[in-house]
Amino acid sequence: MGLLGDSITIRGGKPLIGRIELKGAKNLVTKAMVASLLGETPSVLKDVPNISDVRIVRGLLEVHGVNVVEGVEEGELIFDPSNVESAHFADIDAHAGSSRIPILFCGPLLHRLGEAFIPDLGGCRIGDRPIDYHLDVLRNFGAVVEKLPSGIRMSAPNGLKGAKLELPYPSVGATEQVLLTAVRAEGITELKGAAIEPEIMDLINILQKMGAVITVDTDRVIRIEGVDRLEGYTHRALFDRNEAASWAAAALATEGDIFVGGARQGELLTFLNVYRKVGGQFEIHDDGIRFWHPGTPLNPVFIETDVHPGFMTDWQQPLVVALTKASGVSIVHETVYEQRFGFVDALVDMGATIQVHKDCLGGQACRFGQRNFNHSAVIVGPTRLHGADIEVPDLRGGFSHLIAALSAEGTSTVSNVGIIARGYENFITKLRLLGADFSTED
Numbered sequence: 001m002g003l004l005g006d007s008i009t010i011r012g013g014k015p016l017i018g019r020i021e022l023k024g025a026k027n028l029v030t031k032a033m034v035a036s037l038l039g040e041t042p043s044v045l046k047d048v049p050n051i052s053d054v055r056i057v058r059g060l061l062e063v064h065g066v067n068v069v070e071g072v073e074e075g076e077l078i079f080d081p082s083n084v085e086s087a088h089f090a091d092i093d094a095h096a097g098s099s100r101i102p103i104l105f106c107g108p109l110l111h112r113l114g115e116a117f118i119p120d121l122g123g124c125r126i127g128d129r130p131i132d133y134h135l136d137v138l139r140n141f142g143a144v145v146e147k148l149p150s151g152i153r154m155s156a157p158n159g160l161k162g163a164k165l166e167l168p169y170p171s172v173g174a175t176e177q178v179l180l181t182a183v184r185a186e187g188i189t190e191l192k193g194a195a196i197e198p199e200i201m202d203l204i205n206i207l208q209k210m211g212a213v214i215t216v217d218t219d220r221v222i223r224i225e226g227v228d229r230l231e232g233y234t235h236r237a238l239f240d241r242n243e244a245a246s247w248a249a250a251a252l253a254t255e256g257d258i259f260v261g262g263a264r265q266g267e268l269l270t271f272l273n274v275y276r277k278v279g280g281q282f283e284i285h286d287d288g289i290r291f292w293h294p295g296t297p298l299n300p301v302f303i304e305t306d307v308h309p310g311f312m313t314d315w316q317q318p319l320v321v322a323l324t325k326a327s328g329v330s331i332v333h334e335t336v337y338e339q340r341f342g343f344v345d346a347l348v349d350m351g352a353t354i355q356v357h358k359d360c361l362g363g364q365a366c367r368f369g370q371r372n373f374n375h376s377a378v379i380v381g382p383t384r385l386h387g388a389d390i391e392v393p394d395l396r397g398g399f400s401h402l403i404a405a406l407s408a409e410g411t412s413t414v415s416n417v418g419i420i421a422r423g424y425e426n427f428i429t430k431l432r433l434l435g436a437d438f439s440t441e442d
């Protein structure tokens, strides 16, 4: 994608048909980049997507003295951390921008430099998104945490030591924080209540390649034996299953047929079950998955988002657009983030019938029940969406706005689309490849 104006005008009603290719997962690649800070020798990461979160993390690594260059293969980056010590700044003037990843620099920087400064975090505004688990585990490893108006300063005057830890909720980021810190901490760390998302397993693969000793038990317990030295790694990143699910939802919503190159069944098992229940068709191939609309009415479903192996929260927003076209009442109970239904206002403006509720509808009571958060949605279909002027609120909500506009009758202007580039590589080019009818500002 070239320099993109911030809005796109879409003439909807045309099915998306064709083939697109995935690269590595945003939610793995950015963490793998941070892991390169732990190695004594350079690391090579393949299938890195050209998304803005990657550019932000690359910038932060460079500020810390990591030399980052492109490799021979498209999407290959090489990270040389040998100058991190000499580039050491007490306070860096860096920005997290739209990314949440800087919080994961703590462990590696504390090991290398004995101190770290973390700027204020970005990321999607889909709830409060506190970092209390991160700070608690770091304190347990022996870090001293000082909160400043511009960010967080940390030091480890006595080094970092392995700890017995338990997360109150299987947080992805906090689990990664533990992994990236424990691998070089002195002694053994035991983490109970860990998240086990495929992107975390791939980060563990990378750390093992670097020389770490990590055991994953079946009951969300991860044990890490700290080692004195880690080497660089060479790794091809796990494909982006969230992008795959988004294009699958786009195929349903636009009555299209999309082959998602690089998608794999194993990491999408739960998504594929729901896709099938909605009536979506799919075919697993060695090099990807084909997703298409059945040509007959779609079925309503009940979905409860959850940590892995449950239905991933990042899949919910694009799929809701397809559910506006299903015949009957669908319910989505969002149990991971308390405020992830802001995007439905635009769909309602476009003619969808969606109500959001504070109650835990349909399933188990979750952490957000009785707490005044609109975290359950009731979608009544089928509805025909019509074009409107809408504004992207966040990454996945933004993608869902795009596919709502693509599936609607008439013309829509979708503004603030720059946010979508945080996690979808070349989405403008991909839309063109799939035959979408649109024009951009530039």
Ligand SMILES: CC(=O)N[C@H]1[C@@H](OP(=O)(O)OP(=O)(O)OC[C@H]2O[C@@H](n3ccc(=O)[nH]c3=O)[C@H](O)[C@@H]2O)O[C@H](CO)[C@@H](O)[C@@H]1O
Binding pocket: 026, 027, 028, 100, 127, 128, 129, 130, 131, 132, 133, 134, 135, 169, 170, 171, 172, 173, 174, 195, 197, 313, 314, 336, 337, 338
């Ligand atoms: C860059 C990245 O990988 N982002 C993903 C990651 O986000 P991220 O790692 O930020 O999400 P978490 O799994 O940490 O958050 C899950 C829940 O735990 C809460 N929590 C988390 C940390 C903390 O210190 N305190 C706390 O209360 C959060 O507010 C949220 O309600 O996992 C999410 C859940 O699969 C995905 O939606 C995001 O796409």
Ligand SMILES: C=C(OP(=O)(O)O)C(=O)O
Binding pocket: 099, 100, 122, 123, 124, 126, 242, 314, 395, 396, 423
């Ligand atoms: C919530 C998401 O990302 P982040 O944690 O980077 O905001 C997402 O990828 O949908």
